[in-house]
Amino acid sequence: MSAEYGERAVELLARARRAFGGTQVREPIRRKAIAFFGRAPEVAALAGVDADLAQAAVDKLDRGTMPTKEELDALVASIRFVRGALRVQDDRILAPRDAQLSVATRAAIERWLPGVAAIRGVRGGCRVAIGTGFLVASRAMITAGHVVDPMAQATDVAAHFDFEHARPERRPKVRIRSVLALHPDEDVALLELEGDGPLAGVPIALAPGAAPGQPIVVVGHPAKDGRCPPFLLPVFDDIYEVKRASPGEVMEAGLTRVYHDASTLGGNSGSPVFDGAGQVIAVHVSGEFADRNEAVSSAVLRSEPRIAARIDRWG
Numbered sequence: 001m002s003a004e005y006g007e008r009a010v011e012l013l014a015r016a017r018r019a020f021g022g023t024q025v026r027e028p029i030r031r032k033a034i035a036f037f038g039r040a041p042e043v044a045a046l047a048g049v050d051a052d053l054a055q056a057a058v059d060k061l062d063r064g065t066m067p068t069k070e071e072l073d074a075l076v077a078s079i080r081f082v083r084g085a086l087r088v089q090d091d092r093i094l095a096p097r098d099a100q101l102s103v104a105t106r107a108a109i110e111r112w113l114p115g116v117a118a119i120r121g122v123r124g125g126c127r128v129a130i131g132t133g134f135l136v137a138s139r140a141m142i143t144a145g146h147v148v149d150p151m152a153q154a155t156d157v158a159a160h161f162d163f164e165h166a167r168p169e170r171r172p173k174v175r176i177r178s179v180l181a182l183h184p185d186e187d188v189a190l191l192e193l194e195g196d197g198p199l200a201g202v203p204i205a206l207a208p209g210a211a212p213g214q215p216i217v218v219v220g221h222p223a224k225d226g227r228c229p230p231f232l233l234p235v236f237d238d239i240y241e242v243k244r245a246s247p248g249e250v251m252e253a254g255l256t257r258v259y260h261d262a263s264t265l266g267g268n269s270g271s272p273v274f275d276g277a278g279q280v281i282a283v284h285v286s287g288e289f290a291d292r293n294e295a296v297s298s299a300v301l302r303s304e305p306r307i308a309a310r311i312d313r314w315g
Helices: 003-020 026-037 041-046 051-063 069-083 103-110 145-152 229-236 299-303 305-314
Strands: 086-089 116-123 126-137 140-144 155-160 174-182 188-193 215-220 244-253 257-260 272-275 280-288 292-297
Touching (some): 003 051, 003 069, 003 244, 026 069, 116 145, 140 280, 145 174, 145 188, 174 305, 188 305, 215 257, 215 280, 257 280, 299 305
Antiparallel strands (some): 086 244, 116 126, 116 155, 140 188, 155 174, 174 188, 215 244, 215 272, 257 292, 280 292
């Protein structure tokens, strides 16, 4: 085993232990399938999860030997499967007992859930999902920079602050007036709202200090994504575009980027990445499902004068 592979193997084994609460794969997968869907083997199979192959990968990593590609793929899929994407209802996270979300973390994040909005507009006569944004002041919202183009192709673009499954919207939508600033180098944008959102802003960590293994939660509105059909039904229970909280952890972090493994899809672009204390440490911008996702560090939001000035102005 090469030194580089050995280091990655140690990291993957540590992720597996945190996800499963040890090195046994089958029981956490069984509990997750029952808790969310009422049936176990068939649901896990739908997700492409092979507990036996995943267990073989863990056992080999534990012994310091190299799993096969199929075993490694099964292990990564299993980690994602037990994490899932939790629905939000009435500004509360619907978290089962084994959802890897502590009571303290859930309370810290639920406080700010009203400040996260689905960005939606009308295209072809239908209201469509465009992305996610979050308030940094009562009339200013951060999102991903690449969300701006589809916004321009739609009409009646607005922020929906409680777009939840099987719940009527309690708060009126707030139209998006303009793009206040686009970062010249990073995939983030600042939007101006026509009216006040439900919060004065969501707290942004100036120095996030993200480290591999740090628990995070991504809050956003994952939309159906044809690039990963085997995972959609079990992980997102075939319900899309509604507000969800997706637990995960930091995989890698640098000065401008945070990479994480939370379950996200198209529609999560612009989602806040919260740490366990309820602070935004990054803005989710892209991802490779069942691999890793990319987010722009919160430090970037203050590094570009035009965005920093707008945040200060509205805050």
